[in-house]
Structures are given as structure tokens and as C-alpha cells.
Amino acid sequence: MELVLFGWRCEHDDMPVGCIKGPPKVHMLSQQDILEGRNLSVTCKATPGNPSLTTFYWTKVDIQGFRQNGATLHIPNIQRNSSGTYRCTAENSYNPPVVNTLFQQDIIEGRDLSVNCTATPGNPSSTAFYWTKVDNSGFRQNGPTLQLLNIQRNSSRTYICIAENMYSNGNKGTDNQSMVVNVIYQPAIENRQLQIVNESETVILTRNISGNPVSNVSWFNKTELLKTETSVTTTSFFIERPTCSDTQNFTLVASNGVGSNATAVVELIVNYGTNISYRFHDKGENELHAAHISNLQPLVTYWFVVSAKNSYGSSPSEITRCKTVQEKASSKTGMVVGSVGGALVLITIVLILGIVHRRFTCICKIALENKDRNMYDALTSTENANQYEDILKKDLKDDKFVTQNTEEYANTSFME
Structure with missing residues (x-):
């Protein structure tokens, strides 16, 4: 095996970029005779040039793709087909580092990320x-290691590792590699108010699903599976001709293999009954406004809501819920809300006017009448329900609704 001396030279009239005055001078190398199967190690030396920093690499004359960086040629367990001419090259030209390849990092939200960047x-x-x-x-983070503690979803981005070396002439050599950080997190289902439709109107129940990766979703009616979808960010469930029996809470489940499944209740009310509206005359700021509602039914839950509007916008109140109780046939005494013949419920509203929106409270009161008919016990005021602006009447005894035409409203309620 023959080892050949090779020195890189600078010509004075045609000097390569980065070569200053003189190249290094490689010392003489001698032929290496070695037994097959042994390890070969030969170190190349050179007298420094100007600049004095020197890099070495080895090539093989008859194999174009062969290259070993560094001053020492290593060939372990050498074989007969390794015989040939090897060349040591010494350079004192400037060259930048070479950053090694980086790979995408998938990490669960809330964990710590640490990635080390290396370079030749x-x-x-x-x-x-x-x-x-x-x-x-x-x-900017200095150093070879990128650290992102308690990583959050907004940290999903492309990061770049940059490696630099400084030349004695004041210039820099640079190289870089990019890396994608993908933060994965469990699904969440958009929260919306309950949906109210009239009977026979097409219903589209829609929810947006966040999560990375995208989620698989399932719709349930109690334990009955209604629909499944895979890899979605928005899901919808259709009912073409709903009836009052479709008034119920559906369950939506989303999963993407990260953390716990997300579950949401999707509420639907199918209106087979009355839309009752009342319009109030605006008496001004901090004034009482009242509406009288007659013909309330026993064993019925009523919801009352007030909406105020001006030229800047509108605002609804929270819904106040009141329920009548069982009729007592022996009752011949005072008249209370809930009597079929015309008992009244007095809705007292305090409108507090603002520049943009009106803010108000809604208070249920009981009005008494004195008529010759059977009486019902008083309504009892209970918790608030979700906000919406239609009056619906639903009789809990037979799940039927009663229809009544009325005029446009400023206060609304519904019952079930």
C-alpha cells in the first residue's frame, strides 16, 4: 500500500478565498505493509502555514467517494481489497461547521423538551x-441545547439551530438546521348554549373540537350510539324533522389518544307550542317594568327572560325559572299564580341603562286574584337556566305543547 504526500498550495496571482500567504506543508509518508485482518492507523502531520489553523482529511485515489476527516487514517480489520494509494490533504483555508440533521419532536403539552444540536x-x-x-x-437561546420547560401548545413551531466559527480575518462561518416542535394535547369540546327549534325544522347540532392530533368523535343518545366521525375539528349531528320527543340531552365524546376523552352535553329543545312576547315601554333608567302573564297551568315549569335593546346593541338577562304545583281540588281560598281561569304572574324588571348595553334583573312575583274557581298552590322560584329569547310552554303531564299567537316581545319565557 502506497501513501502519497499531498500539500495544498496557494498561487500568488490566483489565490483561493481564505488562503493567506502560505499553505501548510505535509510531512513525508512512507509505504505501509500490513497483514490482512490487522488494524491500520496512520497519522498525517504538517508544518502549519499562514493562517496556522490546519485541517486534515484522507482520500483514496481509486475510490472517489472515500473520505476520512482528521489527521489519522483508521482502517480496522484491513482486507486485501483495501490495498491502494491513500492521500492525506492538509488545508488552512477557512470553512464553517456543518450542523448535523435534526428530527421533528412530538411532545405532550406540559412536559419538558430538551434537544441537543451537534455539528462537524x-x-x-x-x-x-x-x-x-x-x-x-x-x-434566542444560546448554547447547543434547546430547552422548553412545561411546554404549551403555542410553542408548536419551527426552531433553527445555528453553528458558527470565527475566522481570524473577522468573518464568520455559519451553518444551520431546522427542527419542527409539535406539541400534542388532549381534545376539548366547544361550549355552547342549548339549541331551540320549532317542530319539523331541520336541526343541525354543531360543535368545534380542539386537540392535537385531530379527534375522533361519537354522538350518543343516552347509551345509544348515533354517529361517529374520524379525524375532525368540527362535528355536526342532523335531525331532519324533529318532534317534541327529540327534546333531550345528547352526549358528544371526543378522543385523540392523548390524555382523557372530552365529553359534552348537547342540549336540544324542540318547540311544539307557544311563542309569547311582550313589549315594554321604556320608562327610563333604574325604573320598574312589569308584565302580567295569565292562564298559567299546574305542574308546569316556566322560564322568564328579559331582553333590552338600544341603538348600540342588545343584552338578555339570565333566565328565571318558576314552577306551579299540583292542583288541590279542595282549595277554595286565595287566588295565586297557576289558576287556569286567569291568575297572573307579575314579572318585575329593573332596567339599568348603559351607554352600550342595558343591564337588568328579572324578578318573579305572585299576583293574587279573587274568582269563583278552583285554586292552585303558589309558584316557587328556583334556579336560573340557560339564556334564550322565546317563550315555550310544555305541559309535563303529557309532553304536549299548547299553541297561542301573541305579539312581538321585550320579555320572554317558556315552560316545560
């Missing part, structure tokens, strides 16, 4: 590292 040194070999972020010019 250039000339000079001293290398500085730092990290940047593609869409954030203010982001």
Missing part, C-alpha cells in the same frame, strides 16, 4: 451554537 467542526474548529424560532425574531 469547521476551520477553525471552535464552534458556537444558538437557537432561534422561525416566527419570533425576539427568541
